[in-house]
Amino acid sequence: MKISIIGVGLIGGSMALKLREKGMASFIYGIDKDKQHIIEALDLKIIDAEATLEDGIKNSDLVIIAIPVDAARKVLPGVLDLVSDHQTVMDAGSTKAGIVGAVKNHPNRERFVAFHPMWGTENSGPKSAIAESFAGKAGVICNKEESATDALYTVEKVVNALDMHMIYMNAEDHDIHTAYISHISHITSYALANTVLEKEREEETIFQLASSGFSSTVRLAKSHPEMWVPIFKQNKENVLDVLNEHITQLRKFKSALEKENYEYLQELISNANKIRGILDK
Amino acid sequence: MKISIIGVGLIGGSMALKLREKGMASFIYGIDKDKQHIIEALDLKIIDAEATLEDGIKNSDLVIIAIPVDAARKVLPGVLDLVSDHQTVMDAGSTKAGIVGAVKNHPNRERFVAFHPMWGTENSGPKSAIAESFAGKAGVICNKEESATDALYTVEKVVNALDMHMIYMNAEDHDIHTAYISHISHITSYALANTVLEKEREEETIFQLASSGFSSTVRLAKSHPEMWVPIFKQNKENVLDVLNEHITQLRKFKSALEKENYEYLQELISNANKIRGILDK
Numbered sequence: 001m002k003i004s005i006i007g008v009g010l011i012g013g014s015m016a017l018k019l020r021e022k023g024m025a026s027f028i029y030g031i032d033k034d035k036q037h038i039i040e041a042l043d044l045k046i047i048d049a050e051a052t053l054e055d056g057i058k059n060s061d062l063v064i065i066a067i068p069v070d071a072a073r074k075v076l077p078g079v080l081d082l083v084s085d086h087q088t089v090m091d092a093g094s095t096k097a098g099i100v101g102a103v104k105n106h107p108n109r110e111r112f113v114a115f116h117p118m119w120g121t122e123n124s125g126p127k128s129a130i131a132e133s134f135a136g137k138a139g140v141i142c143n144k145e146e147s148a149t150d151a152l153y154t155v156e157k158v159v160n161a162l163d164m165h166m167i168y169m170n171a172e173d174h175d176i177h178t179a180y181i182s183h184i185s186h187i188t189s190y191a192l193a194n195t196v197l198e199k200e201r202e203e204e205t206i207f208q209l210a211s212s213g214f215s216s217t218v219r220l221a222k223s224h225p226e227m228w229v230p231i232f233k234q235n236k237e238n239v240l241d242v243l244n245e246h247i248t249q250l251r252k253f254k255s256a257l258e259k260e261n262y263e264y265l266q267e268l269i270s271n272a273n274k275i276r277g278i279l280d281k
Numbered sequence: 282m283k284i285s286i287i288g289v290g291l292i293g294g295s296m297a298l299k300l301r302e303k304g305m306a307s308f309i310y311g312i313d314k315d316k317q318h319i320i321e322a323l324d325l326k327i328i329d330a331e332a333t334l335e336d337g338i339k340n341s342d343l344v345i346i347a348i349p350v351d352a353a354r355k356v357l358p359g360v361l362d363l364v365s366d367h368q369t370v371m372d373a374g375s376t377k378a379g380i381v382g383a384v385k386n387h388p389n390r391e392r393f394v395a396f397h398p399m400w401g402t403e404n405s406g407p408k409s410a411i412a413e414s415f416a417g418k419a420g421v422i423c424n425k426e427e428s429a430t431d432a433l434y435t436v437e438k439v440v441n442a443l444d445m446h447m448i449y450m451n452a453e454d455h456d457i458h459t460a461y462i463s464h465i466s467h468i469t470s471y472a473l474a475n476t477v478l479e480k481e482r483e484e485e486t487i488f489q490l491a492s493s494g495f496s497s498t499v500r501l502a503k504s505h506p507e508m509w510v511p512i513f514k515q516n517k518e519n520v521l522d523v524l525n526e527h528i529t530q531l532r533k534f535k536s537a538l539e540k541e542n543y544e545y546l547q548e549l550i551s552n553a554n555k556i557r558g559i560l561d562k
Contacts, residue, residue, distance in 0.1 A: 118491075122557075138489055140490070177490055180476070180480060180487075181477070181487060181491060181495045184473065184476065185473065185494050185498040185499075187531070189498060190534070190550055191469075191531045191533075191534060192465065192530075193552075193554075193555070193556035194533075195461070195523060195530045196462070196556070197552065197555060197556065197559075199461060199523060199526050206461075206559050206560075208419055209421070209448070209458055210399075210419075213401065213463055213501050214462045214466050215560060216501070217466040217469065217470060217498060217501060218466075218556050219494075219497055220497070220498060221556050222560075223550075225546075229543055229546050229550065233541075233546075236541070239538060240535065240539065241480070242476060243538070245480050246472060246473065246531070247531055247535070249473075250472045250531070252472075253471070253472060253524065254528070257513060257517055257521050258521065262510055262514055265506075265513060266506045268471060269471055269504075270506055271474075272472075273474075273502070273503060273506070275474040275478065275502050276403075276503040278478075279491055279496060
Protein backbone atom coordinates (compact mmCIF):
# COMPACT_ATOMS: atom_id res chain seq x y z
CA MET A 1 0.00 0.00 0.00
CA LYS A 2 1.29 3.45 -0.93
CA ILE A 3 0.86 5.99 1.82
CA SER A 4 1.06 9.77 2.00
CA ILE A 5 1.73 11.30 5.35
CA ILE A 6 0.82 14.95 5.77
CA GLY A 7 2.96 16.09 8.70
CA VAL A 8 6.01 13.91 9.31
CA GLY A 9 6.41 14.77 12.97
CA LEU A 10 6.15 12.72 16.15
CA ILE A 11 2.84 11.02 15.31
CA GLY A 12 3.10 10.81 11.51
CA GLY A 13 6.70 9.68 11.76
CA SER A 14 5.97 7.02 14.37
CA MET A 15 3.08 5.66 12.28
CA ALA A 16 5.30 5.54 9.20
CA LEU A 17 8.05 3.61 11.01
CA LYS A 18 5.64 1.04 12.36
CA LEU A 19 3.62 0.57 9.16
CA ARG A 20 6.82 0.04 7.21
CA GLU A 21 8.11 -2.44 9.80
CA LYS A 22 4.84 -4.38 9.54
CA GLY A 23 5.09 -4.51 5.77
CA MET A 24 1.95 -2.43 5.26
CA ALA A 25 3.70 0.44 3.49
CA SER A 26 5.35 -0.24 0.12
CA PHE A 27 6.16 3.44 -0.41
CA ILE A 28 5.72 6.48 1.84
CA TYR A 29 5.42 10.05 0.59
CA GLY A 30 6.09 12.83 3.05
CA ILE A 31 4.24 16.13 2.82
CA ASP A 32 5.38 18.82 5.23
CA LYS A 33 5.71 22.58 4.91
CA ASP A 34 8.70 22.38 7.26
CA LYS A 35 11.55 21.47 4.91
CA GLN A 36 13.79 20.53 7.84
CA HIS A 37 11.26 17.87 8.81
CA ILE A 38 11.38 16.47 5.27
CA ILE A 39 15.18 16.34 5.34
CA GLU A 40 15.20 14.59 8.71
CA ALA A 41 12.41 12.20 7.74
CA LEU A 42 14.28 11.19 4.55
CA ASP A 43 17.47 10.78 6.52
CA LEU A 44 15.77 8.59 9.16
CA LYS A 45 14.09 6.54 6.38
CA ILE A 46 10.68 7.51 7.75
CA ILE A 47 9.63 8.53 4.22
CA ASP A 48 10.84 7.43 0.80
CA ALA A 49 10.24 10.73 -0.99
CA GLU A 50 8.91 14.21 -0.54
CA ALA A 51 5.74 15.03 -2.46
CA THR A 52 3.40 17.93 -3.02
CA LEU A 53 -0.05 17.52 -1.53
CA GLU A 54 -1.55 16.90 -4.99
CA ASP A 55 1.07 14.39 -6.17
CA GLY A 56 1.14 12.55 -2.85
CA ILE A 57 -2.61 12.10 -2.78
CA LYS A 58 -2.80 11.12 -6.45
CA ASN A 59 -0.29 8.30 -5.95
CA SER A 60 -1.47 6.95 -2.58
CA ASP A 61 -3.95 4.35 -1.38
CA LEU A 62 -3.98 5.89 2.08
CA VAL A 63 -3.51 9.50 3.17
CA ILE A 64 -2.68 10.10 6.85
CA ILE A 65 -3.16 13.64 8.17
CA ALA A 66 -0.95 14.13 11.23
CA ILE A 67 -0.76 17.88 11.78
CA PRO A 68 -2.17 20.10 14.56
CA VAL A 69 -5.96 19.82 14.83
CA ASP A 70 -6.76 23.28 13.49
CA ALA A 71 -4.60 22.74 10.40
CA ALA A 72 -6.05 19.24 9.93
CA ARG A 73 -9.56 20.60 9.97
CA LYS A 74 -8.62 23.17 7.34
CA VAL A 75 -6.78 20.80 5.04
CA LEU A 76 -9.17 17.83 5.14
CA PRO A 77 -11.93 19.17 2.83
CA GLY A 78 -9.32 19.92 0.13
CA VAL A 79 -7.81 16.45 0.54
CA LEU A 80 -11.23 14.83 0.18
CA ASP A 81 -11.82 16.90 -2.98
CA LEU A 82 -8.87 15.08 -4.54
CA VAL A 83 -9.58 11.46 -3.60
CA SER A 84 -11.52 8.83 -5.51
CA ASP A 85 -13.53 5.97 -4.09
CA HIS A 86 -10.64 3.54 -3.87
CA GLN A 87 -8.63 5.81 -1.60
CA THR A 88 -8.80 6.27 2.17
CA VAL A 89 -8.03 9.34 4.30
CA MET A 90 -7.47 9.22 8.06
CA ASP A 91 -6.38 11.79 10.60
CA ALA A 92 -4.65 11.38 13.97
CA GLY A 93 -5.90 14.41 15.88
CA SER A 94 -6.68 14.71 19.59
CA THR A 95 -10.08 16.36 19.07
CA LYS A 96 -12.71 14.81 16.85
CA ALA A 97 -16.01 16.73 16.83
CA GLY A 98 -14.52 19.67 14.92
CA ILE A 99 -12.95 17.71 12.09
CA VAL A 100 -15.93 15.41 11.69
CA GLY A 101 -18.21 18.46 11.59
CA ALA A 102 -16.02 20.17 8.98
CA VAL A 103 -16.68 17.43 6.38
CA LYS A 104 -20.13 16.29 7.43
CA ASN A 105 -21.65 17.22 4.09
CA HIS A 106 -18.62 16.66 1.89
CA PRO A 107 -19.48 14.44 -1.11
CA ASN A 108 -16.45 12.26 -0.33
CA ARG A 109 -17.09 12.15 3.44
CA GLU A 110 -17.19 8.38 3.48
CA ARG A 111 -13.58 8.09 2.27
CA PHE A 112 -12.52 9.67 5.60
CA VAL A 113 -12.05 7.81 8.89
CA ALA A 114 -11.65 9.92 12.04
CA PHE A 115 -8.89 8.44 14.20
CA HIS A 116 -7.09 9.30 17.42
CA PRO A 117 -4.15 7.27 18.68
CA MET A 118 -4.00 7.79 22.47
CA TRP A 119 -0.29 8.23 22.61
CA GLY A 120 2.10 11.16 22.52
CA THR A 121 5.15 12.53 24.22
CA GLU A 122 6.28 16.01 25.12
CA ASN A 123 8.60 15.92 22.12
CA SER A 124 7.95 16.74 18.49
CA GLY A 125 9.47 16.36 15.03
CA PRO A 126 10.60 13.30 13.05
CA LYS A 127 13.60 12.74 15.33
CA SER A 128 11.18 11.96 18.17
CA ALA A 129 9.36 9.28 16.16
CA ILE A 130 9.38 5.78 17.68
CA ALA A 131 8.00 2.70 15.90
CA GLU A 132 6.85 0.99 19.11
CA SER A 133 5.12 4.04 20.55
CA PHE A 134 1.52 2.98 19.97
CA ALA A 135 1.70 -0.62 21.18
CA GLY A 136 -0.91 -1.45 23.80
CA LYS A 137 -2.49 2.01 23.71
CA ALA A 138 -6.04 2.87 22.66
CA GLY A 139 -6.72 3.62 19.00
CA VAL A 140 -10.06 5.43 18.81
CA ILE A 141 -12.15 5.45 15.63
CA CYS A 142 -14.99 7.98 15.69
CA ASN A 143 -18.32 8.00 13.85
CA LYS A 144 -17.47 4.86 11.92
CA GLU A 145 -20.98 4.76 10.40
CA GLU A 146 -20.04 7.86 8.38
CA SER A 147 -17.16 6.03 6.68
CA ALA A 148 -17.33 3.56 3.78
CA THR A 149 -16.87 -0.08 4.81
CA ASP A 150 -13.68 -0.51 2.79
CA ALA A 151 -12.17 2.75 4.14
CA LEU A 152 -12.97 1.66 7.67
CA TYR A 153 -11.43 -1.74 6.99
CA THR A 154 -8.19 -0.11 5.77
CA VAL A 155 -7.92 2.02 8.91
CA GLU A 156 -8.70 -0.97 11.14
CA LYS A 157 -5.80 -2.80 9.48
CA VAL A 158 -3.58 0.21 10.26
CA VAL A 159 -4.71 0.28 13.91
CA ASN A 160 -3.98 -3.44 14.20
CA ALA A 161 -0.57 -2.98 12.60
CA LEU A 162 0.18 -0.29 15.19
CA ASP A 163 -0.61 -2.95 17.85
CA MET A 164 -3.26 -0.67 19.40
CA HIS A 165 -6.51 -1.84 20.93
CA MET A 166 -9.39 -0.50 18.91
CA ILE A 167 -12.21 1.54 20.43
CA TYR A 168 -15.22 2.92 18.55
CA MET A 169 -16.78 6.09 19.82
CA ASN A 170 -18.99 8.99 18.93
CA ALA A 171 -16.90 12.13 18.21
CA GLU A 172 -18.69 14.20 20.88
CA ASP A 173 -18.17 11.50 23.52
CA HIS A 174 -14.54 11.21 22.51
CA ASP A 175 -14.00 14.91 23.09
CA ILE A 176 -15.61 14.76 26.54
CA HIS A 177 -13.53 11.77 27.61
CA THR A 178 -10.25 13.14 26.31
CA ALA A 179 -10.90 16.44 28.12
CA TYR A 180 -10.76 14.39 31.35
CA ILE A 181 -8.11 11.94 30.46
CA SER A 182 -5.66 13.94 28.40
CA HIS A 183 -6.39 17.65 28.03
CA ILE A 184 -6.78 18.51 31.73
CA SER A 185 -3.52 16.68 32.55
CA HIS A 186 -1.73 19.03 30.20
CA ILE A 187 -3.29 22.13 31.72
CA THR A 188 -2.44 21.07 35.28
CA SER A 189 1.07 20.26 34.20
CA TYR A 190 1.52 23.63 32.47
CA ALA A 191 0.07 25.42 35.50
CA LEU A 192 2.34 23.47 37.83
CA ALA A 193 5.39 24.42 35.79
CA ASN A 194 4.28 28.07 35.85
CA THR A 195 3.73 27.87 39.61
CA VAL A 196 7.22 26.58 40.20
CA LEU A 197 8.76 29.04 37.75
CA GLU A 198 6.86 31.93 39.34
CA LYS A 199 7.67 31.18 42.96
CA GLU A 200 10.85 29.17 42.87
CA ARG A 201 13.40 31.62 41.58
CA GLU A 202 16.34 29.41 42.37
CA GLU A 203 16.56 27.44 39.15
CA GLU A 204 19.59 25.52 40.33
CA THR A 205 17.59 24.25 43.31
CA ILE A 206 14.73 23.03 41.11
CA PHE A 207 17.21 21.18 39.00
CA GLN A 208 19.10 19.66 41.90
CA LEU A 209 16.08 18.61 43.92
CA ALA A 210 13.74 17.59 41.12
CA SER A 211 12.52 14.14 42.09
CA SER A 212 10.98 11.51 39.88
CA GLY A 213 7.55 12.57 41.15
CA PHE A 214 8.06 16.15 40.02
CA SER A 215 9.51 15.12 36.70
CA SER A 216 6.59 12.85 35.89
CA THR A 217 4.03 15.50 36.86
CA VAL A 218 5.60 18.32 34.86
CA ARG A 219 6.74 16.19 31.94
CA LEU A 220 3.67 17.19 29.91
CA ALA A 221 4.47 20.88 30.50
CA LYS A 222 7.21 20.51 27.91
CA SER A 223 4.58 19.96 25.19
CA HIS A 224 4.50 22.61 22.48
CA PRO A 225 1.81 25.28 22.11
CA GLU A 226 1.63 24.71 18.33
CA MET A 227 -0.06 21.40 19.05
CA TRP A 228 -1.93 22.21 22.25
CA VAL A 229 -3.48 25.64 21.70
CA PRO A 230 -5.56 24.26 18.79
CA ILE A 231 -6.65 21.28 20.91
CA PHE A 232 -7.83 23.50 23.77
CA LYS A 233 -9.49 25.81 21.25
CA GLN A 234 -11.41 23.01 19.54
CA ASN A 235 -12.39 21.39 22.82
CA LYS A 236 -12.96 24.60 24.75
CA GLU A 237 -16.31 23.81 26.37
CA ASN A 238 -15.34 20.37 27.64
CA VAL A 239 -11.95 21.53 28.84
CA LEU A 240 -13.52 24.45 30.73
CA ASP A 241 -15.99 22.08 32.40
CA VAL A 242 -13.22 19.85 33.62
CA LEU A 243 -10.97 22.76 34.57
CA ASN A 244 -13.71 24.24 36.73
CA GLU A 245 -14.19 20.92 38.47
CA HIS A 246 -10.44 20.59 38.96
CA ILE A 247 -10.20 24.02 40.59
CA THR A 248 -13.10 23.01 42.85
CA GLN A 249 -11.23 19.86 43.84
CA LEU A 250 -8.04 21.81 44.58
CA ARG A 251 -10.04 24.22 46.74
CA LYS A 252 -11.13 21.26 48.87
CA PHE A 253 -7.49 20.53 49.64
CA LYS A 254 -6.92 24.20 50.37
CA SER A 255 -9.89 24.30 52.71
CA ALA A 256 -8.84 21.10 54.52
CA LEU A 257 -5.38 22.55 55.11
CA GLU A 258 -6.58 26.02 56.10
CA LYS A 259 -9.04 24.58 58.61
CA GLU A 260 -6.52 21.96 59.72
CA ASN A 261 -9.21 19.38 59.03
CA TYR A 262 -6.88 16.43 58.56
CA GLU A 263 -9.68 13.88 58.61
CA TYR A 264 -11.15 15.56 55.56
CA LEU A 265 -7.70 15.67 53.96
CA GLN A 266 -7.37 11.95 54.61
CA GLU A 267 -10.78 11.38 52.96
CA LEU A 268 -9.81 13.41 49.89
CA ILE A 269 -6.61 11.41 49.48
CA SER A 270 -8.29 8.05 50.10
CA ASN A 271 -10.82 8.92 47.44
CA ALA A 272 -8.04 9.82 45.00
CA ASN A 273 -6.36 6.48 45.75
CA LYS A 274 -9.33 4.78 44.04
CA ILE A 275 -7.71 5.72 40.74
CA ARG A 276 -5.28 2.87 41.43
CA GLY A 277 -8.09 0.32 41.16
CA ILE A 278 -9.14 1.75 37.82
CA LEU A 279 -5.71 2.24 36.25
CA ASP A 280 -4.20 -1.02 37.47
CA LYS A 281 -7.04 -3.25 36.26
CA MET B 282 28.40 -1.51 60.69
CA LYS B 283 25.30 -2.74 62.50
CA ILE B 284 22.15 -0.90 61.53
CA SER B 285 18.66 -0.65 62.99
CA ILE B 286 15.90 0.40 60.66
CA ILE B 287 12.75 1.73 62.26
CA GLY B 288 10.09 1.24 59.61
CA VAL B 289 10.99 -1.40 57.03
CA GLY B 290 8.79 -0.05 54.25
CA LEU B 291 9.56 1.41 50.83
CA ILE B 292 12.29 3.81 51.99
CA GLY B 293 13.77 1.88 54.91
CA GLY B 294 13.70 -1.34 52.90
CA SER B 295 15.33 0.24 49.84
CA MET B 296 18.08 1.76 51.99
CA ALA B 297 18.69 -1.61 53.67
CA LEU B 298 19.00 -3.43 50.35
CA LYS B 299 21.47 -0.92 48.95
CA LEU B 300 23.59 -0.59 52.11
CA ARG B 301 23.90 -4.37 52.32
CA GLU B 302 24.81 -4.59 48.62
CA LYS B 303 27.55 -1.99 49.16
CA GLY B 304 28.95 -3.92 52.12
CA MET B 305 28.13 -1.14 54.59
CA ALA B 306 25.73 -3.22 56.69
CA SER B 307 27.08 -6.24 58.53
CA PHE B 308 23.76 -6.84 60.33
CA ILE B 309 20.38 -5.17 59.98
CA TYR B 310 17.73 -5.11 62.69
CA GLY B 311 14.18 -4.37 61.64
CA ILE B 312 11.82 -2.52 63.97
CA ASP B 313 8.24 -2.20 62.77
CA LYS B 314 4.91 -2.30 64.56
CA ASP B 315 3.41 -3.91 61.46
CA LYS B 316 4.28 -7.61 61.94
CA GLN B 317 3.46 -8.37 58.32
CA HIS B 318 6.19 -5.93 57.27
CA ILE B 319 8.68 -7.75 59.52
CA ILE B 320 7.73 -11.12 58.01
CA GLU B 321 8.07 -9.79 54.47
CA ALA B 322 11.33 -7.97 55.24
CA LEU B 323 12.86 -11.14 56.71
CA ASP B 324 11.62 -13.14 53.75
CA LEU B 325 13.10 -10.66 51.26
CA LYS B 326 16.39 -10.61 53.23
CA ILE B 327 15.97 -6.87 53.77
CA ILE B 328 16.62 -7.40 57.48
CA ASP B 329 18.49 -10.11 59.39
CA ALA B 330 16.36 -10.06 62.53
CA GLU B 331 13.47 -8.35 64.19
CA ALA B 332 14.27 -6.30 67.27
CA THR B 333 12.52 -4.20 69.86
CA LEU B 334 13.30 -0.50 69.72
CA GLU B 335 15.52 -0.76 72.81
CA ASP B 336 17.47 -3.85 71.71
CA GLY B 337 17.89 -2.63 68.17
CA ILE B 338 19.29 0.71 69.26
CA LYS B 339 21.55 -0.84 71.91
CA ASN B 340 23.20 -3.11 69.33
CA SER B 341 23.51 -0.69 66.41
CA ASP B 342 26.08 1.80 65.18
CA LEU B 343 23.48 3.52 63.03
CA VAL B 344 19.73 3.92 63.56
CA ILE B 345 17.65 4.86 60.51
CA ILE B 346 14.16 6.22 61.17
CA ALA B 347 12.01 5.68 58.07
CA ILE B 348 8.42 6.10 59.21
CA PRO B 349 5.81 8.79 58.43
CA VAL B 350 7.01 12.26 59.45
CA ASP B 351 4.61 12.71 62.37
CA ALA B 352 5.63 9.35 63.88
CA ALA B 353 9.32 10.10 63.25
CA ARG B 354 9.05 13.40 65.10
CA LYS B 355 7.44 11.62 68.06
CA VAL B 356 9.88 8.73 68.20
CA LEU B 357 13.14 10.63 67.68
CA PRO B 358 13.54 12.19 71.18
CA GLY B 359 13.14 8.73 72.78
CA VAL B 360 15.66 7.24 70.36
CA LEU B 361 18.16 9.97 71.18
CA ASP B 362 17.62 9.28 74.91
CA LEU B 363 18.99 5.78 74.30
CA VAL B 364 22.08 6.50 72.19
CA SER B 365 25.63 7.13 73.31
CA ASP B 366 28.22 9.30 71.61
CA HIS B 367 29.53 6.60 69.27
CA GLN B 368 26.13 6.02 67.69
CA THR B 369 24.42 7.90 64.87
CA VAL B 370 20.71 8.44 64.21
CA MET B 371 19.31 9.60 60.89
CA ASP B 372 15.80 10.00 59.54
CA ALA B 373 14.49 9.92 55.97
CA GLY B 374 11.45 12.17 56.19
CA SER B 375 10.05 14.54 53.55
CA THR B 376 9.70 17.51 55.94
CA LYS B 377 12.59 18.70 58.02
CA ALA B 378 11.80 21.81 60.09
CA GLY B 379 9.45 19.91 62.42
CA ILE B 380 11.79 17.07 63.30
CA VAL B 381 14.81 19.33 63.70
CA GLY B 382 12.76 21.61 65.95
CA ALA B 383 11.56 18.66 68.06
CA VAL B 384 15.10 17.82 69.22
CA LYS B 385 16.69 21.27 69.11
CA ASN B 386 17.47 21.23 72.81
CA HIS B 387 17.95 17.50 73.27
CA PRO B 388 21.25 16.73 75.05
CA ASN B 389 22.07 14.16 72.34
CA ARG B 390 20.99 16.38 69.44
CA GLU B 391 24.37 16.14 67.78
CA ARG B 392 24.05 12.37 67.33
CA PHE B 393 21.18 13.04 64.91
CA VAL B 394 21.52 13.91 61.23
CA ALA B 395 18.40 15.17 59.44
CA PHE B 396 18.18 13.54 56.01
CA HIS B 397 15.77 13.45 53.09
CA PRO B 398 16.33 11.20 50.09
CA MET B 399 14.46 12.79 47.16
CA TRP B 400 12.99 9.58 45.89
CA GLY B 401 9.76 7.70 46.39
CA THR B 402 7.08 5.88 44.49
CA GLU B 403 3.35 5.60 44.89
CA ASN B 404 3.88 2.18 46.46
CA SER B 405 4.63 1.22 50.05
CA GLY B 406 5.79 -1.71 52.16
CA PRO B 407 8.93 -3.89 52.01
CA LYS B 408 7.77 -5.58 48.81
CA SER B 409 8.12 -2.23 47.02
CA ALA B 410 11.74 -1.76 48.13
CA ILE B 411 14.30 -1.43 45.33
CA ALA B 412 18.07 -1.29 45.92
CA GLU B 413 18.74 1.00 42.95
CA SER B 414 15.99 3.48 43.74
CA PHE B 415 18.14 6.31 45.06
CA ALA B 416 20.85 6.35 42.42
CA GLY B 417 21.38 9.77 40.85
CA LYS B 418 18.75 11.46 43.02
CA ALA B 419 19.34 14.22 45.55
CA GLY B 420 20.17 13.29 49.14
CA VAL B 421 19.54 16.34 51.31
CA ILE B 422 21.22 16.79 54.69
CA CYS B 423 19.72 19.58 56.78
CA ASN B 424 21.28 21.73 59.52
CA LYS B 425 24.54 19.83 59.39
CA GLU B 426 26.14 22.26 61.86
CA GLU B 427 23.85 20.82 64.56
CA SER B 428 25.30 17.32 64.10
CA ALA B 429 28.59 15.96 65.45
CA THR B 430 31.35 15.66 62.84
CA ASP B 431 31.57 11.87 63.14
CA ALA B 432 27.78 11.43 62.95
CA LEU B 433 27.70 13.61 59.83
CA TYR B 434 30.54 11.63 58.34
CA THR B 435 28.66 8.35 58.89
CA VAL B 436 25.55 9.71 57.14
CA GLU B 437 27.63 11.12 54.26
CA LYS B 438 29.05 7.63 53.77
CA VAL B 439 25.49 6.28 53.67
CA VAL B 440 24.43 8.91 51.11
CA ASN B 441 27.44 8.04 48.96
CA ALA B 442 26.68 4.33 49.25
CA LEU B 443 23.14 5.07 48.03
CA ASP B 444 24.75 6.72 44.97
CA MET B 445 22.91 9.97 45.65
CA HIS B 446 24.29 13.43 45.05
CA MET B 447 24.59 15.23 48.35
CA ILE B 448 23.00 18.62 49.03
CA TYR B 449 23.28 20.60 52.28
CA MET B 450 20.41 22.83 53.20
CA ASN B 451 18.76 24.69 56.01
CA ALA B 452 15.64 22.80 57.25
CA GLU B 453 13.32 25.77 56.62
CA ASP B 454 14.63 26.23 53.07
CA HIS B 455 14.26 22.52 52.45
CA ASP B 456 10.59 22.64 53.41
CA ILE B 457 9.93 25.60 51.11
CA HIS B 458 11.65 23.95 48.15
CA THR B 459 9.99 20.57 48.64
CA ALA B 460 6.59 22.27 48.84
CA TYR B 461 7.20 23.40 45.23
CA ILE B 462 8.99 20.40 43.92
CA SER B 463 7.28 17.49 45.61
CA HIS B 464 4.30 18.32 47.81
CA ILE B 465 2.31 20.39 45.31
CA SER B 466 2.75 17.69 42.65
CA HIS B 467 1.01 15.27 44.96
CA ILE B 468 -1.87 17.62 45.66
CA THR B 469 -2.45 18.35 41.97
CA SER B 470 -2.29 14.66 41.23
CA TYR B 471 -4.80 13.82 43.98
CA ALA B 472 -7.09 16.62 42.81
CA LEU B 473 -6.81 15.45 39.22
CA ALA B 474 -7.76 11.91 40.22
CA ASN B 475 -10.73 13.27 42.17
CA THR B 476 -11.76 15.41 39.19
CA VAL B 477 -11.78 12.44 36.89
CA LEU B 478 -13.51 10.20 39.43
CA GLU B 479 -16.13 12.88 40.10
CA LYS B 480 -17.01 13.69 36.51
CA GLU B 481 -16.05 10.64 34.53
CA ARG B 482 -18.46 8.01 35.77
CA GLU B 483 -17.58 5.53 33.09
CA GLU B 484 -14.71 3.72 34.76
CA GLU B 485 -14.25 1.37 31.86
CA THR B 486 -13.67 4.35 29.57
CA ILE B 487 -11.02 5.82 31.86
CA PHE B 488 -9.26 2.50 31.87
CA GLN B 489 -9.50 1.95 28.13
CA LEU B 490 -8.47 5.44 27.09
CA ALA B 491 -5.89 6.19 29.77
CA SER B 492 -2.85 7.40 27.90
CA SER B 493 0.71 7.54 29.10
CA GLY B 494 0.28 11.27 29.77
CA PHE B 495 -2.65 10.65 32.07
CA SER B 496 -0.92 7.78 33.84
CA SER B 497 2.18 9.82 34.55
CA THR B 498 0.18 12.78 35.85
CA VAL B 499 -2.05 10.75 38.17
CA ARG B 500 0.59 8.23 39.22
CA LEU B 501 1.28 10.15 42.43
CA ALA B 502 -2.44 10.06 43.29
CA LYS B 503 -1.93 6.44 44.25
CA SER B 504 0.27 7.52 47.19
CA HIS B 505 -1.09 6.62 50.62
CA PRO B 506 -2.61 9.11 53.08
CA GLU B 507 -0.68 7.52 55.99
CA MET B 508 2.47 9.04 54.55
CA TRP B 509 1.12 12.20 52.98
CA VAL B 510 -1.34 13.66 55.49
CA PRO B 511 1.51 14.10 58.03
CA ILE B 512 3.71 15.72 55.37
CA PHE B 513 1.02 18.25 54.43
CA LYS B 514 0.32 18.84 58.12
CA GLN B 515 3.95 19.52 58.98
CA ASN B 516 4.49 21.71 55.93
CA LYS B 517 1.08 23.37 55.96
CA GLU B 518 2.12 27.00 55.51
CA ASN B 519 4.47 26.39 52.60
CA VAL B 520 2.06 23.99 50.90
CA LEU B 521 -0.78 26.52 51.21
CA ASP B 522 1.40 29.25 49.69
CA VAL B 523 2.19 27.10 46.68
CA LEU B 524 -1.36 25.79 46.38
CA ASN B 525 -2.72 29.33 46.26
CA GLU B 526 -0.24 30.22 43.54
CA HIS B 527 -1.16 27.06 41.63
CA ILE B 528 -4.87 27.90 41.73
CA THR B 529 -4.00 31.40 40.47
CA GLN B 530 -2.05 29.88 37.59
CA LEU B 531 -4.93 27.55 36.70
CA ARG B 532 -7.32 30.51 36.72
CA LYS B 533 -5.17 32.15 34.06
CA PHE B 534 -5.78 29.17 31.78
CA LYS B 535 -9.47 29.32 32.60
CA SER B 536 -9.59 33.02 31.81
CA ALA B 537 -7.69 32.60 28.54
CA LEU B 538 -10.14 29.91 27.44
CA GLU B 539 -13.26 31.73 28.58
CA LYS B 540 -12.22 34.90 26.79
CA GLU B 541 -10.97 32.91 23.81
CA ASN B 542 -7.70 34.76 24.19
CA TYR B 543 -5.54 32.20 22.41
CA GLU B 544 -2.52 34.48 22.25
CA TYR B 545 -2.51 34.60 26.03
CA LEU B 546 -2.97 30.81 26.15
CA GLN B 547 0.03 30.48 23.86
CA GLU B 548 2.07 32.71 26.18
CA LEU B 549 1.11 30.68 29.25
CA ILE B 550 2.15 27.47 27.54
CA SER B 551 5.37 28.93 26.15
CA ASN B 552 6.27 30.07 29.64
CA ALA B 553 5.59 26.59 31.04
CA ASN B 554 7.83 25.14 28.32
CA LYS B 555 10.78 26.85 30.04
CA ILE B 556 10.70 24.04 32.59
CA ARG B 557 12.31 21.92 29.87
CA GLY B 558 15.44 24.05 29.97
CA ILE B 559 15.69 23.66 33.73
CA LEU B 560 14.88 19.95 34.01
CA ASP B 561 16.94 18.84 31.02
CA LYS B 562 20.13 20.63 32.07
